[in-house]
Amino acid sequence: MKGTTTLKDIAQRLGLSIATVSRALQDSYEIGAATKKKVVQLAKELNYQPNPYASSLRRRVSKTIAVVLPEVADSFFSLAINGIESVALEKGYHVLIYLTHESLVREKAILSEFKSGRVDGILISVSEETANGSHIREIIEAGVPVVFFDRVCDEVDASQVVTNDYECGRIAALHLAQQGCKRISYLCTSPALHISKKRMDGYREGLREAGLPFRETDIIVCGSSLTENSRLVEKILRKKNRPDGFIASVEKLTTPVYLSCPRLGLQIPEDVKLLSFTNLQAALILSPPLSTITQPAFEMGATAASLLFKSLDKKKRHGYNERVMINSVLIPRGSTQ
Amino acid sequence: MKGTTTLKDIAQRLGLSIATVSRALQDSYEIGAATKKKVVQLAKELNYQPNPYASSLRRRVSKTIAVVLPEVADSFFSLAINGIESVALEKGYHVLIYLTHESLVREKAILSEFKSGRVDGILISVSEETANGSHIREIIEAGVPVVFFDRVCDEVDASQVVTNDYECGRIAALHLAQQGCKRISYLCTSPALHISKKRMDGYREGLREAGLPFRETDIIVCGSSLTENSRLVEKILRKKNRPDGFIASVEKLTTPVYLSCPRLGLQIPEDVKLLSFTNLQAALILSPPLSTITQPAFEMGATAASLLFKSLDKKKRHGYNERVMINSVLIPRGSTQ
DNA sequence: CTGAAAGCGCTAACAA
DNA sequence: TTGTTAGCGCTTTCAG
Secondary structure, eight states: OOSOOOHHHHHHHHTOOHHHHHHHHTTOTTSOHHHHHHHHHHHHHHTOOOOHHHHHHHHTOOSEEEEEESOSOSHHHHHHHHHHHHHHHHHTOEEEEEEOTTOHHHHHHHHHGGGGSSOSEEEEOOOTTOOOOHHHHHHHHTTOOEEEESSOOTTSOSEEEEEOHHHHHHHHHHHHHHTTOSSEEEEESOTTSHHHHHHHHHHHHHHHHHTOOOOGGGEEEOOSOHHHHHHHHHHHHHSTTOOSEEEESSGGGHHHHHHHHHHTTOOTTTTOEEEEEOOOGGGGGBSSOOEEEEOOHHHHHHHHHHHHHHHHHHOOTTTOOOEEEEOOEEEOOGGGO | OOSOOOHHHHHHHHTOOHHHHHHHHTTOTTSOHHHHHHHHHHHHHTTOOOOHHHHHHHHTOOSEEEEEESOSOSHHHHHHHHHHHHHHHHHTOEEEEEEOTTOHHHHHHHHHGGGGSSOSEEEEOOOTTOOOOHHHHHHHHTTOOEEEESSOOTTSOSEEEEEOHHHHHHHHHHHHHHTTOSSEEEEESOTTSHHHHHHHHHHHHHHHHHTOOOOGGGEEEOOSOHHHHHHHHHHHHHSTTOOSEEEESSGGGHHHHHHHHHHTTOOTTTTOEEEEEOOOGGGGGBSSOOEEEEOOHHHHHHHHHHHHHHHHHHOOTTTOOOEEEEOOEEEOOGGGO
């Protein structure tokens, strides 16, 4: 942004007005073919790049979207980013990325900035602390379309892309029951989270259908550190009425189970079975290979972005929105026999 | 960006000039405490958010940086993004993310856009196709500071943050040799890549020090699909002079080895040892647990960002740059006995 | 087909 | 301490 060439430079060099140059570069129909060619050529020669901020200011659009995520910790969000980026690129949009680190305060701070017109739309997966969506509604009311993906805020009227969390919770429980589990424990990090609740509800329903009792104490709320979580899992496995099956509702809760079992002389899947929500390729090479519920992470990201662009195109903003569900799949492997 | 309040609105409501309001909000020393208070309060009330693009246009800075990555595929880049974001946030900068998908054409297209002033600085990890850095040099000459991280382009004079790839390649070979390997194969995806070459050079040196011969045929260039790579590894393991040790210079090349060995009745680490460059937590729970060379991904991202902000602060742009190396660590586990 | 002119919202000289 | 004015680079009426 130093010796940058501007429209003015081109205009002067060619003895044209700035307006003409601008129009020529936009391939406006009302410009002579001859001048158009001249302009385009000189622009290329001088390596002209329009100043995006001047243009945004004038046009009142930024050609930029924001992606607001809790973290880029697990494989789900990594893949989702790829999906989002691929469609943004295609549409000629730029992608700003923000991490909330699961903090509502941060999420609010980030979103409040968007009333300024920095972005034309927002993709968000809410933090675990986000219970009410007033800060999100505010943004929508300010005219910036929002699309939720994965972690939604149901009370807010906006487009969303989710996966069948309830159904997967149910399937998970049923699958384990079918494999002979009598006591299935559910590992999660933040039970308040919408998707976590869905999965848990599904899990309860699955237990019911399988004729197994639900016990409050089988819901294990884990923390963030690996050692902490391992200790927790070991404690449970030492009980006399220990579970014989685990559902890890979050990728990172897989590790503590694989770590704890051998320490206590327990075998997977003979003594303890495990089924995890994860997209890790490494599931294949764990031993035994990990049974997973794999989310369509890339597709969810891409679909969310498409939905956002749809509402940007149509300027339908207020009112029109879509709710899409893309199914996850259960892939049974050795960890559930 | 509809009913957005502007400086003008505040000025009118308060009977002040726009300039005064602007200065008051910037806490300028030349504004009376009384008016300052009035202005700030009304701004808060009206939920005023300055238009960033107007401000960028005028000030000629965007408070935005670009992060250009090959992909968000492996754990390294995920962690690096977290590192970058954390320091950008602290400095009040916004982060645009771009993926090259290992394509030089894309990388060029992305970078050429940055001559327009969209970003104040760039963090980049180059694509595997990037051999010469002319497109990057162009950007730097246009006055936009660039910091390389991990995958650098040595011929370009810019700040960079790398890890000790050469040394790690060497250590890797020595470690395997020490554990008894006689024939160590090196798995990589793109041998042209700078860091890949460094690691490979280190590997050769390691072999030499260990008194093992280097064989061109022990360098295995893999592709991107898992099945393809597994077939490749199996083919090698079927040879009569098969390797008894592998170095996976890329995270995703771990899987084919873990997959192929049991298929051929080979045991890790008894028959085949494996050491991988990876940051995956799952290394802990593979069986046997995977020996790794773990890169300081978060720190590298954070350091690169710090370096960038340093050159932004000091406007030292041209000329002043720093080269930082942060060491990776070898963590021996079961896969190398 | 082309040009003149206004203005997007903000900042920063220069006045007062 | 505050206001006036010019202008960042671009788009877009409105004239010609």
